[in-house]
Amino acid sequence: MMILYLTEEEIIEINRLALESQGEQKEFLLIQSDDLHFVANFVERKNTNDYYTLALSYCISLIVLHPFKNGNHRTSLYSAERFLIKNGFSFKGDPNIHLNMQKWRINYEEENDMEREFFAITNIENEDARISEINKLIESAYGTKIREWLERYYLII
Secondary structure (H helix, E strand, C coil), rough: CCCCCHHHHHHHHHHHHHHHHCCHHHHEEECCCHHHHHHHHHHHHHCCCCHHHHHHHHHHHHHCCCCCCCHHHHHHHHHHHHHHCCCCCCCHHHCCCHHHHHHHHHHHHHHHHHHHHHHHHHHHCHCCCCCCHHHHHCCCCCHHHHHHHEEEEEEEE
16 A cells, blocks of 8 residues: 655644634744655655554654654644544544543653754754654653554554
8 A cells, every 4th residue: 555645734734724723823833844845755765654653653753853843742742633534444432532632641751851952953964863863752651652642542544
């Protein structure tokens, strides 16, 4: 089966919808189009057919690079979910579970000073080094927890 990746335009639309859902549509602004382009290429160039790894790659790279002015956490998780749905997966859970995951992520990031780590990765100019650091986060306890959540609530139809 051919993998259907998200386009940059789809990710932008996901951010618009994430902001709109919270009455924040005036906050929409793509501030780092190069980083959004990096995310799209990063995921498409991963050498795997593992849908959960690819979904997690959207999630982690978007939150690390923060290409939007606002709504990056929501956009990162919604992009992972949208990717899975686009590829035949279905959500099997209570809608409130999204909020719980978002809260967990924010708490984990604060407790582990991940904002500093994200900022450091964002400032890496060498693409291979940046990819390596994002991949480390994907494989970290943070990435593992998000992956487990995706595997639990998104199942192939």
